[in-house]
Amino acid sequence: MEYPSKLIEEAVTQVSKLPGIGKKTALRLVLHLVKEKEESTFALTEALNRLRAGIQFCKHCHNISDAEICSICTSHKRDRSTVCVVENTNDVMAIENTSQYRGLYHVLGGVISPMNGIGPGELKIESLLDRLNHGQSEVKELILALSPTMEGDTTSFYIHRRVKDMPVKVSVIARGIPVGGDLEYADEITLGRSIVARTLFN
Numbered sequence: 001m002e003y004p005s006k007l008i009e010e011a012v013t014q015v016s017k018l019p020g021i022g023k024k025t026a027l028r029l030v031l032h033l034v035k036e037k038e039e040s041t042f043a044l045t046e047a048l049n050r051l052r053a054g055i056q057f058c059k060h061c062h063n064i065s066d067a068e069i070c071s072i073c074t075s076h077k078r079d080r081s082t083v084c085v086v087e088n089t090n091d092v093m094a095i096e097n098t099s100q101y102r103g104l105y106h107v108l109g110g111v112i113s114p115m116n117g118i119g120p121g122e123l124k125i126e127s128l129l130d131r132l133n134h135g136q137s138e139v140k141e142l143i144l145a146l147s148p149t150m151e152g153d154t155t156s157f158y159i160h161r162r163v164k165d166m167p168v169k170v171s172v173i174a175r176g177i178p179v180g181g182d183l184e185y186a187d188e189i190t191l192g193r194s195i196v197a198r199t200l201f202n
Contacts, residue, residue, distance in 0.1 A: 001023060001027075008027075008030060008031075008034075011026075011030045011033075012026045012027050012030050013026075015029055015030055054066070056068065058070035058072075058073055060073045060104075060131070061073055061104060061105045061106050061107055062106065062107040062108075062109060062124045062127070063089055063092050063105055063107050064089045072092075072104060072105060073104060077102070078102055078103060078104055079102050079103040079104075080103070080104060080138040080139070081103070081138050081139060081140040081141065082101075082103030082104065082139070082140070082141045082142075082143060083103060083104050083105065083106050083128075083131070083139050083141070083142055083143070084101060084103055084104070084105050084106070084143040084145050084195075085105075085106045085108065085128065085142060085143065085144050085145060085146065085159065086105060086106070086107055086108065086145050086146065086183070087107070087108055087109075087110060087111055087146055087147060087152070087183065088107060088108075088109065088110070088184075089107060090183075090184040091107075091145065091183045091184055092105050092107060093184075094183055094184050094186065094188075094191055095145065095191065095195060097188050098188050098191050098192035098195060099192070100192040100195045100196050101195050103141075103143070106124065106127075106128045106131065107124065108123045108124050108125065108128075108146075108155070109122075109123055109124050110122065110123055111123070111146060111147070111149075111151040111152050111154070111155040112151060112154045112155045112158060113151045113154075120158060123155070125158070125159060125162070128159070129162060129163070132163060132166055132168055133166070139168055140167075140168060140169060141168065141169045141170075141171060142159075142163060142168050142169070142170045142171070143171050143172070143173065143195075143198055144156045144159060144160070144170065144171070144172045144173070144201060145172075145173045145183065145194075145195070146183070147181065147182050147183045148175060148178075148180070148181070149180055149181075149182075156172060156201065160201050169200070170200070170201040171198045171199060171200050171201055172198060172199060172200075172201045173194040173195055173198050174193065174194045174197040174198055174199055175194070
C-alpha cells in the first residue's frame with residue numbers, strides 16, 4: 001500500500017498492531033485522527049501515556065487497578081467468603097456487568113496452554129493458594145469461571161487438584177456458555193444465569 005507520508009505509514013504500522021485492526025482499518029483511524037483537532041489527538045496520546053505509566057495490578061486479586069489494592073478488594077460490600085477465579089480482567093468486567101455476583105475475584109492472567117508454552121508457573125495460581133492458605137482466610141467457596149475450552153478445563157482441573165485437601169468448596173459456572181467460546185463474548189443474561197446456577201466441580 002502506498003502512503004502519502006512516512007508519518008502516516010509509521011502511525012498505521014503501530015495502530016495495526018492492535019488486536020482485530022488490519023492495515024485498512026488502521027489507515028481509516030489514522031486519517032480520522034489527522035482530521036481531528038490537535039487537542040483531541042493530544043488528549044488521546046496523553047491518556048494512553050498515563051495509562052501505560054500509571055496502571056497497576058491489585059496485589060490481592062491481580063485485577064487492573066488505579067491503586068495497590070483494587071476497589072473490589074477494598075469494598076466492605078463484597079462477600080469475602082467467595083472467590084471467583086477468572087482468566088483476565090475482561091472476564092471480571094463481564095461478570096460485574098451481570099450484577100449477579102457480589103464476591104471477590106482472582107485473575108490468573110491466562111490459562112494453562114502447553115502449546116503456547118504457558119504452564120502453571122506463568123499464571124497467578126500460587127498466589128491464589130496463598131490466599132486460601134492464609135491463617136485468617138474467610139474463603140469458603142472457589143468459583144472456577146474459566147472459558148469452557150480445553151485450556152480452560154485443564155486449568156480448572158489443575159486448580160481443583162491443588163485445593164482438594166483444603167476446607168473450600170469448589171464450584172464451576174453452569175455450562176450455559178457455548179463450549180469453545182470465550183467468556184468475554186457471552187451475553188449478560190447467559191453469563192448471569194451461569195453464575196447464579198453454578199455447580200460443584202466433579
